[in-house]
Each structure stands twice: as C-alpha cells, then as structure tokens.
Amino acid sequence: MFIGTIAFGQSVQIDTFRLEKSERFKDIQSEKMNFPVVRSGNKEIDSLINFDLKNRFTRYEYPIQNLDSTLLKWAGDQIVFLDFQVTYNQSGILSINVSAEGCGAYCTYWTDYFNYSTQSGKWLDINSVVDTTGLFRKMVIEDKMEQYDKARLELKEALNDPDWGLTEDEYDSALEFYNECDNSFKLIQFALYPDSIEIIEECWLPHVMKPLTPIIELKYAFSEIGEYLKIKN
Secondary structure (H helix, E strand, C coil), X not given: CEEEEECCCCCCEEEEEECCCCCCCXXXXXXXXXXXXXXXXXXXXXXXXXXXHHHHHCCCCCCCCCHHHHHHHHHHCCEEEEEEEEEEEECCEEEEEEEEEEECCCEEEEEEEEEEEXXXXXXXXXXXXXXXXXXXXXXXXXXXXXXXXXXHXXXXXXXXXXXXXXXXXXXXXXXXXXXXXXXXXXXXXXXXXXXXXXXXXXCCCCHHHHHHCCCCXXXXXXXXXXXXXXXXX
C-alpha cells in the first residue's frame, strides 16, 4: 500500500491509495491498482466522502470497515486493474470516476461515476447540478433514442455482412438487449468536466456478445445548456 498525492491548486487534494499485487493474479495484474482518497482539509467532510465512495464502489460489501481493510479484502481475490480519473474539481464540487477489471470465469471491465459536494461531503445526484424535469430531459432522451436507432441499423448491417459471421439468433438476442436498454434508460449516472456534463448510458451485453455493445454518448457543453444548470461554472 502506498499513498501518493495529486494537487489541484485551490481545489481539494486527491491522494492515491495504491494496492500491492495479489498472489492470485500476480502474473496478469496491472501496475495500476489505485483508489482515490479525498483530502479537503476538513476531517468530517473527508470521512463522509471517502466512506461513501468506498461503499458505493464495493457495493457495500464491507460497509463498516475502513478503506484499507475493505480494499484489501474486496480487491485481493478478484481485481486485476483499478484506477481513477478526476474530471471536475472546482466550485465546491468533485466529479470522479473509478474503473476496475475483475476476473472470475472471465474478466469484466467497468467504470463507476461519483459526484460530491466538497463543502458538505454529500453525494450529489444529477438533479443537484442540472434541471432534469423539462427540456433538458427531453433533449437527452431524444439524443439517446436517435443513437439507439443508429445502433440497431448498424446491427442489421452486421447481420447482412458475411465478414461479421453474425447469426440470426445472435442478432435477435443483441436486438433484445438494445431495446431493453433503450426502454429502461434513466438519467442517473453522470460525470462533470470543466466545460461540460456527460450523461452515462451503458448497455451491458453478455460476455460473448461484447463486440456488439452499442456506444451511446450523451455529452453537453455548459455553454449550450446554461439555462438548465444549477451550478456555477
């Protein structure tokens, strides 16, 4: 374990908790085994953010244990990659994402997104930073639907392309996943950047179908959606 530091001028400081490689995965484990630790200068706020972050990311597997103990137990027997990115750290708001790859019968890579007030230590949902009750929601949903329609067309093209080798059954299964993801979309996960907000939409397909995963990008510049923002930028 090692603690490193990333400084952000007048913004909060982000330390890095580095885990050593586990014996089980020492041959394939990445050098990147890093988890963020927030240092605002206020111990109460730091405790709120760091405890909530580790619990949300580990799905509350060890809800009352400290960060060191939780990560060593949680990551030791399943994680081969762990790293984070700070995308926004200003105006009393921290936006950070944590990515990991875990291996069991096969390996799965994922990213989770976290947003906090560095003034109160509270978790921020999307309604805290942008008005999702009206035209902004309508715009996002329309963009999402348009991209899923495009993905369905590309899936059909793949079925008709002999180089893909896609079967009718595989096409039908993938299409069912596309439709389910499209219909169940919710404005929940998001990431902030210095000049924009990204709504996270991920459509999870079974491991054998990963190459068919649709890429849905919903990113909006603050300059374009200023009337809907609830934060200063």
